[in-house]
Amino acid sequence: MRSSRDEFWAGVRAQLPILLGTSPFGMIYGIVAYDAGLPFSVAIAMSLIVFAGSSQFIAAQLFAGGTAGVVIVLTTFIVNLRHMLYSASVAPYIRHLSTGWKWLLAFLLTDEAYAVTISRYRQEPVEAARETMAHWYFLGAGLTLWVSWQISSAAGFILGAEIPASWSLDFTLPLTFIALLIPTLNDRPAILAALAAGAVAVLARGLPYNLGLSAAIVAGIGVGMLAERLQSPPRLAAHPTIERQP
């Protein structure tokens, strides 16, 4: 079994390549916050304690548009609802940990830290993973992202208008998600889940408060489960001879 220190640094190393994509996005958040007229303290506080890229981005844009505070908070809630699924997904792996650990790891539960950490956890069955120091891996991955997020959003705010829009740095976000998405497509149901979620996200993109995103994820999960059931119907087990025929 790897030591807590080895797990921590393995988590840091796994997160490092992701920073190439998240850092430019953090800078763009800083620029948007600057353009929205937010004070530096507020812009950075959002990165420090909200620590949720896409909702910070949307919130800064809503601030600029003079949107009511209640709507901003509600939008943040809906945009981050997918984190409830991440919470459910990692919960079995960390349920034996102390309350302090749980609260710490929950705070660091972003898209990118989740994607990196869950691929570490899935290397072994839940019971076996609980015996390891893998929560240090989670901590290493999460902290790496948190620290770099502070640096990049502060840099974006300070550099502000000096980064031209023609550099298209915002494109690093979808690229990061592509790099995280492809390794999850390891069988047909997963591929179908991804295609269904993508299609619904495109079709439902006009829905208010980014509701299309949550609808798309739910649709993807449904299609994935259905595909899995159709792929291995239970009746085959009762008639094993079917599969032996040439």
Added chain:
Amino acid sequence: MTELWLIIAGMVLVTYSVRLSVIVLMRGQEMPPSLARALRFVPPAALSAIVFPELLTPGGALDLSPGNVRLIAGILAAIVAWTTRRTLLPIAAGMLALWLLQALG
């Protein structure tokens, strides 16, 4: 200014409580198998739900033409990710492709 801080506090509250939700609620019991099966599809579904609109609707409207440089660069990044199984390479390749295509267009 005070209102800004109240909004931040609200954002922290909703974001953190969503992340904590199942982690804190689930104590002794194992997860029902059907829920565990469903959760396997969370990463591919969530990630592609974010990626697809970014690539297919860059200006807000659906654009499947070869002139959609984000779509081309994104597909290239996906191919690089698929063949190399690396993380850094597809991000770099996609960004370079986008710059190149923008310069050519």
